[in-house]
Amino acid sequence: QAGSSSYQHSNGSTKMQRVMIIGGDGYCGWATALHLSNKGYQVAIVDSLVRRLFDHQLGLDSLTPIASIHNRLRRWKSITGKNIELYIGDICDFEFLAESFNSFEPDAVVHFGEQRSAPYSMIDRSRAVFTQHNNVIGTLNVLFAIKEFREECHLVKLGTMGEYGTPNIDIEEGYITITHNGRTDTLPYPKQASSFYHLSKVHDSHNIAFTCKAWGIRATDLNQGVVYGVRTDETELHEELNNRFDYDGVFGTALNRFCVQAAVGHPLTVYGKGGQTRGYLDIRDTVQCVELAIANPANPGEFRVFNQFTEQFSVNQLAALVTKAGAKLGLDVQTTNVPNPRVEAEEHYYNAKHTKLIDLGLQPHLLSDSLLDSLLNFAIKYEDRIDKKQIMPSISWKKVGVKPKTVVA
């Protein structure tokens, strides 16, 4: 793998690269923070902890018990001797963000810090507005902070494969060359997002592209697929370093959710026909991809887009894989087709390119029997923590209304 966690100054001295991880208390962010810290990067986490608030408000919880961010960091320090700095605050509050920038002086910012659930963004008007405000304004603030305080700082921003939707042509990495009426240009790939959350990512991408051009910001947009798995080398070191694992209908993502369903004997909930095909990746590859992006930064003014996933699966294919893996463990896994709460094509062409991270050296962890085994065993281990009421989808794309929705236990 190319790159390294330190770089040589013009005066000859070597300095550790300083990486700010916004959203570092979340699922991808926590794994990435530990991974980079372990690799010798100087890491700071910026997080408002709002994700933990959502859980409280909606009555949800991670399958895995997770320690407070303070205890997580204390434990990491005691085990490895490595210090991760912590800035608690909302990046929509620019005064707070500016303080964090000036105090930590990052060389790279990895921005995971958004409301990232499509169903959450479709609960009611107020959550739709919250999602777009939180994500779009937060990212604008990050761009202004880089411009003002750390011009050279490389922005690594998490986008999603969902920005592209399901066009009937191959999905390229960020750009597409179009020949039209005898002329040719390479343009941003057209976006067809299908939730207020996914749309917020499309907005971010456009805003970032503009600032790269206008201000010379260097940015990498990682259009990530659906992440599965929970263990990484670092979180395994101690239970207090556990990552979160969402299995509920709001924050749980496809494969993780199926494993929990299989473990508790709940039929796998296939939405609609199950032909929905998406890109997927192991959380161990998320951390690898981010490291590769940081180690090989974009040039000043460059808006670089990588499609960050390793394999494509349809929902039906995932269900079949989990059924098979469950059988090996003696689980009788059933599947049920529930009415699709989303608005999406259930049978469609899907072929998305994903070579740029491979070219940088990504060594994928492809979905394997052993990973499925371990996920299923994980779910079985924490079975008594599972709230079965949270499994079925309860948020409908078509029914979202203006009345604030409260959740009754």
Add this chain to the structure above:
Amino acid sequence: QAGSSSYQHSNGSTKMQRVMIIGGDGYCGWATALHLSNKGYQVAIVDSLVRRLFDHQLGLDSLTPIASIHNRLRRWKSITGKNIELYIGDICDFEFLAESFNSFEPDAVVHFGEQRSAPYSMIDRSRAVFTQHNNVIGTLNVLFAIKEFREECHLVKLGTMGEYGTPNIDIEEGYITITHNGRTDTLPYPKQASSFYHLSKVHDSHNIAFTCKAWGIRATDLNQGVVYGVRTDETELHEELNNRFDYDGVFGTALNRFCVQAAVGHPLTVYGKGGQTRGYLDIRDTVQCVELAIANPANPGEFRVFNQFTEQFSVNQLAALVTKAGAKLGLDVQTTNVPNPRVEAEEHYYNAKHTKLIDLGLQPHLLSDSLLDSLLNFAIKYEDRIDKKQIMPSISWKKVGVKPKTVVA
């Protein structure tokens, strides 16, 4: 011209169409409100009057003296006997918007109500954030209001030609058919906006397209070119019905600004090389286009995009036209190339389609000597109201920072 201001109920009775004009106190909105009222539509204006606040805060003023919205509407009533309802409030405040919807019960909403100056959005971080918040959240609220209270209501939303940027291929109306690796699809035309304002329109377009698909909203996105002119049939009726005319470096648009510059003997301010080509239209065509869109509504679920302009000009071409028209009036018009405060291509291919409104019956007022004469005479008439300090551009795309900018008189 097709369509009409009334429609037949299934029970046989005819009812006047009810049109809500958000931003109806502004430049395009005021002209449109009067025009539709005159044509027999039942009109309501929704406006927070924030545009007048910007003028106060930045020390700007319309070339033409404009009456308060209350006096404007009183005068209109006294002259024509027609009543225009008025709802003063911010559409980002959903309680207010919901009230207006439920009280007025619109059949169509024309949404002009956004912060619409690119330079304003590039003054400082706080105005960049304001612009995106105001425009994106305001439009989200309108979409939710339609879904919740007036499902059948047709949304006519003002976008801008600036959403497309200046690609090296022909610009189509909203969508482009792409053949790629042997497969074909018709996708949203790629967007390359170049200010936080223009970006807010791109965000709006994506949000609206999604709600058409997910909720069956019927919407027309009018990607409008640069509007010039000031008089319409209705505003001519009385001085208290005057439309606003912006000539300053923040809100003034190209042709209008040049006419004022010519009138006061200020050299025409061509930014950079002056090869920047854009679509333009007469304000009398703005009102016509909106009327055509309302009279021929989009179907439920349809997201329809029209490019709303009548002619293309480069900045240099406009300068030459104004120079020539000035000479006829005995004005010695000079031109000066000022450093471009924007980030944009100054020499580029530009060929944008604009046939859909013509197909609906638009009869363009092409830019003519007599229009230029009248604009120049207008500027001469109000010469003593012109503040020459406001003419030069003072906002730089590259220098926008996080520090709040105040304006010193």
